[in-house]
Amino acid sequence: xxxxxxxxxxxxxxxxxxxxxxxxxxxxxxxxxxxxxxxxxxxxxxxxxxxxxxxxxxxxxxxxxxxxxxxxxxxxxxxxxxxxxxxxxxxxxxxxxxxxxxxxxxxxxxxxxxxxxxxxxxxxxxxxxxxxxxxxxxxxxxxxxxxxxxxxxxxxxxxxxxxxxxxxxxxxxxxxxxxxxxxxxxxxxxxxxxxxxxxxxxxxxxxxxxxxxxxxxxxxxxxxxxxxxxxxxxxxxxxxxxxxxxxxxxxxxxxxxxxxxxxxxxxxxxxxxxxxxxxxxxxxxxxxxxxxxxxxxxxxxxxxxxxxxxxxxxxxxxxxxxxx
Amino acid sequence: xxxxxxxxxxxxxxxxxxxxxxxxxxxxxxxxxxxxxxxxxxxxxxxxxxxxxxxxxxxxxxxxxxxxxxxxxxxxxxxxxxxxxxxxxxxxxxxxxxxxxxxxxxxxxxxxxxxxxxxxxxxxxxxxxxxxxxxxxxxxxxxxxxxxxxxxxxxxxxxxxxxxxxxxxxxxxxxxxxxxxxxxxxxxxxxxxxxxxxxxxxxxxxxxxxxxxxxxxxxxxxxxxxxxxxxxxxxxxxxxxxxxxxxxxxxxxxxx
Numbered sequence: 267x268x269x270x271x272x273x274x275x276x277x278x279x280x281x282x283x284x285x286x287x288x289x290x291x292x293x294x295x296x297x298x299x300x301x302x303x304x305x306x307x308x309x310x311x312x313x314x315x316x317x318x319x320x321x322x323x324x325x326x327x328x329x330x331x332x333x334x335x336x337x338x339x340x341x342x343x344x345x346x347x348x349x350x351x352x353x354x355x356x357x358x359x360x361x362x363x364x365x366x367x368x369x370x371x372x373x374x375x376x377x378x379x380x381x382x383x384x385x386x387x388x389x390x391x392x393x394x395x396x397x398x399x400x401x402x403x404x405x406x407x408x409x410x411x412x413x414x415x416x417x418x419x420x421x422x423x424x425x426x427x428x429x430x431x432x433x434x435x436x437x438x439x440x441x442x443x444x445x446x447x448x449x450x451x452x453x454x455x456x457x458x459x460x461x462x463x464x465x466x467x468x469x470x471x472x473x474x475x476x477x478x479x480x481x482x483x484x485x486x487x488x489x490x491x492x493x494x495x496x497x498x499x500x501x502x503x504x505x506x507x508x509x510x511x512x513x514x515x516x517x518x519x520x521x522x523x524x525x526x527x528x529x530x531x532x533x534x535x536x537x538x539x540x541x542x543x544x545x546x547x548x549x550x551x552x553x554x555x556x557x558x559x560x561x562x563x564x565x566x567x568x569x570x571x572x573x574x575x576x577x578x579x580x581x582x583x584x585x586x587x588x589x590x
Numbered sequence: 591x592x593x594x595x596x597x598x599x600x601x602x603x604x605x606x607x608x609x610x611x612x613x614x615x616x617x618x619x620x621x622x623x624x625x626x627x628x629x630x631x632x633x634x635x636x637x638x639x640x641x642x643x644x645x646x647x648x649x650x651x652x653x654x655x656x657x658x659x660x661x662x663x664x665x666x667x668x669x670x671x672x673x674x675x676x677x678x679x680x681x682x683x684x685x686x687x688x689x690x691x692x693x694x695x696x697x698x699x700x701x702x703x704x705x706x707x708x709x710x711x712x713x714x715x716x717x718x719x720x721x722x723x724x725x726x727x728x729x730x731x732x733x734x735x736x737x738x739x740x741x742x743x744x745x746x747x748x749x750x751x752x753x754x755x756x757x758x759x760x761x762x763x764x765x766x767x768x769x770x771x772x773x774x775x776x777x778x779x780x781x782x783x784x785x786x787x788x789x790x791x792x793x794x795x796x797x798x799x800x801x802x803x804x805x806x807x808x809x810x811x812x813x814x815x816x817x818x819x820x821x822x823x824x825x826x827x828x829x830x831x832x833x834x835x836x837x838x839x840x841x842x843x844x845x846x
Binding site for chain 1: 638660661663664665668669671679680684685691695696699740745750
């Protein structure tokens with residue numbers, strides 16, 4: 267964390283404005299580029315349908331998903347005192363994916379069953395990883411990453427078992443969705459993720475200073491007035507909800523929670539009061555741009571957005587692991 | 591201010607503190623002495639509720655400790671723990687500002703007043719211009735002074751200190767003891783200090799408590815507690831007792 271000075275405050279504010287501008291530019295690019303290029307000035311009726319019913323919900327959902335995952339990552343990293351903690355790598359996304367699939371297979375008619383099961387799945391996976399990573403001597407990086415691997419592979423095998431129950435046509439769309447796919451975006455999906463990401467970011471930001479103290483040490487934080495158990499519960503629950511809702515809407519878009527908070531910390535330091543809200547904005551930018559690439563790269567066909575984010579994220583993970 | 595009645599602490603099926611009572615009054619300093627493993631640190635940790643007691647009660651301003659929120663306790667009781675975790679890169683100023691957490695507002699932006707208090711405390715601890723230094727790059731002694739500055743920044747009325755003079759050179763040992771003493775006099779604060787330095791206890795403590803195997807072996811003024819017999823019982827060491835020519839307080843010298 268850097269020392270706070272008026273200059274830093276101005277700098278942070280300026281950084282926030284820059285992020286907002288970038289978000290605007292990303293939106294512009296994402297809306298007008300695609301397999302059907304749209305003009306700024308005039309739209310045919312068919313193009314209007316593409317813009318308002320297909321592309322705009324997709325771009326907006328992408329922004330919400332990116333913000334959710336980045337904020338969840340930033341929160342988990344501070345809580346676990348580990349820059350490698352990431353929803354996708356810890357198996358939280360897979361928990362949510364399994365929940366979504368269960369809802370899809372067994373409660374296909376009920377629309378809200380999917381996000382509910384996804385959130386439950388994410389929560390259970392979070393608890394499992396946390397319990398496995400904890401030891402008498404505390405929690406180290408290797409133990410946490412290993413626990414994440416175990417939970418991820420276990421849940422993956424369950425997902426594979428479930429997919430064998432599906433017919434061939436559904437299977438393809440599912441495989442796509444598992445890798446992170448925004449093409450199924452709907453307006454109702456967007457509204458739900460939007461409300462959740464706003465509430466989640468506010469809730470985690472309200473715990474930001476407590477998280478700063480917990481990054482120094484949980485014992486210390488307790489002595490200086492932090493309700494450690496309560497903060498842990500809030501962060502775990504909020505992160506699980508954010509991941510669950512976004513996975514239900516768009517599958518497992520990996521590595522967003524790793525890349526984005528890391529870049530933000532490099533820029534503004536590790537004060538969570540800045541890292542959490544800025545991660546939300548930068549996460550939105552990142553996924554919107556990645557999805558634009560996914561749509562345009564091999565147009566008219568599409569790539570899953572999760573493949574793009576993983577291409578950038580995996581090398582970064584190796585870099586961070588070596589630095590640790 | 592702090593009243594401890596008949597507490598026992600059981601930790602992993604082992605009773606480490608047994609039937610201890612003490613009363614900490616305003617402007618008073620209590621020194622906790624005892625051999626390694628006598629239960630000093632456990633007792634100190636229980637005083638701010640970070641280690642639960644299995645029996646007995648702790649009253650803070652006549653109200654049971656467990657009826658306060660963590661924030662309220664942190665406003666009234668500050669801690670200097672034996673080991674401070676500083677693995678994460680954090681600046682000195684940020685670290686000291688953690689002492690202001692319990693006075694914070696929602697969303698936790700510190701005020702100008704918080705900053706001013708933090709800077710004053712750094713100055714008191716001989717740490718001007720350390721604001722932006724990283725905690726994990728400081729020497730043991732410098733870090734210990736930052737930890738003191740953080741405790742002072744809480745403006746708590748009660749200080750709990752676990753071997754606060756560890757790692758400090760002679761000049762800074764004196765500075766720390768002077769600062770704690772001044773705080774107790776001018777702000778009517780009080781302190782419980784764990785130390786292995788019997789002479790320090792004799793010079794500065796209003797009351798000395800000798801712990802042995804989790805129980806109070808002797809308690810009272812230094813003159814009465816620090817006797818050859820008691821010290822032999824607790825530390826199994828023969829000592830020479832005389833008087834410090836300056837302060838006229840009891841002086842203890844171990845015979846090797």
